[in-house]
Amino acid sequence: MSDRSTTSAERLNDALGASKPTGQIERIFGSWEFFKLWIAQVISATGDWLGLIAIISLAERISDGSEGTAIALVLGARIAPGFFLATAAGVIVDRLNRKKVMLVCDVGRAAVLFSLPFVDTLYGLIIASFILEIFTMLWSPAKEAIVPSLVPRDKLTTANSLNVAAAYGMFPVAAGLAALLAKLSERFGDEGWVDTWQLNEEGLAFYVDGLSFLATALLVSTIVYRRRAPVERVAGEHSKWDLGGALRELREGWRFIAVNPIVRAVNVGLATAVIGGGMLVPLGAIFVDEVISGEPADFNLILFALGCGMAVGVVAASVLQNKINRAKVFPFALVLAGGALFVAGSASVLGVVVPVVAIVGFAAGPIYVLGFTLLHENVDDDLRGRVFSALLVVVRFCMLLALAVAPIVSELLDSLSNRLWDGEIGIGNLHVQVPGVRLTLWLSSTIIVAAGLLASWSLRAGSGAFLSESAGGVEESAE
Structure with a gap:
């Protein structure tokens, strides 16, 4: 890291030293802002797992007898963007306001999920899965990049432990929620409005998942985080869509790694x-x-x-x-x-x-x-x-x-x-x-x-x- 950015961090940490966190939330999470981000992650992760379960179930239902192939293609669409577009996503995250990136991704994922109950072809499901993964691929590094700006350095390990718990600990919760929604869908019967809004097992899961991302966006919008001062930003950053600059930053990132x-x-x-x-x-x-x-x-x-x-x-x-x-x-x-x-x-x-x-x-x-x-x-x-x-x-x-x-x-x-x-x-x-x-x-x-x-x-x-x-x-x- 540069001496200038290190000095800036030390100055701010000294300024915060006189008012060490004393509340229970601050002691555990490091700050209220990270607590809000963590709650957003819990909601988002629950929605992610719930959506994945519903997508697999929908792929199996519309597969026309080739369940294994259908599920493999859909899961492949969730994996493929990471191999081809992730490094470009990193450049985008570094160039744009990270909170705004997260907000756009959350709203975008919600929009895709609200449309999924009406998808009845495997190709449509594959395309939707691909788009969902692109949004997730932008959201995740943006979230990771702002964590050090929300918690003191001595709380980073705790913050990452909590992130792991949020990411993987919600799977059983999502599985239980999927089972409850499946039972609920059975109670709706065969009413016309049920078919109109596709309130079956998968449809309910997609609606709840979409709402979870809107709730995540609402929480993220309230977060105030600190990052490098404008004078410390990279010269020429105003040209955010300059292709040559983006390629240079891409090479710079891989060279640094x-x-x-x-x-x-x-x-x-x-x-x-x-x-x-x-x-x-x-x-x-x-x-x-x-x-x-x-x-x-x-x-x-x-x-x-x-x-x-x-x-x-x-x-x-x-x-x-x-x-x-x-x-x-x-x-x-x-x-x-x-x-x-x-x-x-x-x-x-x-x-x-x-x-x-x-x-x-x-x-x-x-x-x-x-x-x-x-x-x-x-x-x-x-x-x-x-x-x-x-x-x-x-x-x-x-x-x-x-x-x-x-x-x-x-x-x-x-x-x-x-x-x-x-x-x-x-x-x-x-x-x-x-x-x-x-x-x-x-x-x-x-x-x-x-x-x-x-x-x-x-x-x-x-x-x-x-x-x-x-x-x-x-x-x-x-x-």
Whole structure:
């Protein structure tokens, strides 16, 4: 970060020092403005999950006998924009007023969702899903970019923990809400006005989802946040739609990601952590069946252990945020997660696998939280949109890679293991089964450990130039 922006942040933090937050909301959330943003995220995330459930249900209903293909195409439309347009979205977020970007995206998503009850073709659903994802792709980095402007530096870890809870903790709430709306739709009967307004199971969900985004827009509109002063903004920023300038900023963002040791370490660390955790979803059931010889319920127990471990890890990172060195704990958590995943993949007894998988989750939770906190602390406001857009693309790609490629790699390694070792390696009197699923988990864990070591080296290399142990603050000039 520039000396000027750092000095500005320090001046404002000193000014706030005389009036430290004393209310319960400020103690937990850092500020009332972030509390409003968090509530908006809770509502938005609930709507996101509810909309996704309804879209999958609608795709299945209008698929004309090809349910799997229809669902895959619709979900593909939600994934595709991130790969091709996310970096451009980052440039847009960095050039425009971020609060206005969020407002436009919320209203746009609401408009699309209000139209979905009347969509009765797969092509229409695919187009609507694509548009929804474009709005989400702009909203997410804009939200991430303003977080450091809403909370003091020493509250960033807590803020990111709360963001994780808002993003993923609302899935069961949305699932329960979808079930309630389905029951409600059954009570409407076959009245003419019910068919006119498409008040069926999916239609009700889309209407509620649209209302949730309007409520989010209303909350976001009340947020007052601080960012860099006008005199500190990039020269020539008034030409917001200059294509040449946009391309230069795009190159600048990717160059910064490549050469900045902190950003590089976080991107590599989060990407590999997502691959490792994501592989447990498609491979867990295979592992239970082939290695543990357990029941399908055992797989649910493993996922439950992973989720509980992540929750405890996120809470621990939040509670200990001012007592830990984030630049040291982040790579350590990567190594711990990779090592625990290796042990879990080596075990053949459910009683060993479950607690070790909980350790994987315990280490993986802080990886996400601390990674985002390091970026919030060490990326200048001018670049946050591009950096977070790139990170979200990487995370999305790695999750897709883990879900799609892990079963294929497992089958290939299984075939190789049977050909080379007959599926079993003997060391003296010790015989170890090496099915493809175990080899895949070992490979994944090794990559995560290597990423942790690389992140440790990268963060040490950048500690002198970028990391600061002092408590920082938020940036100047209300927007």
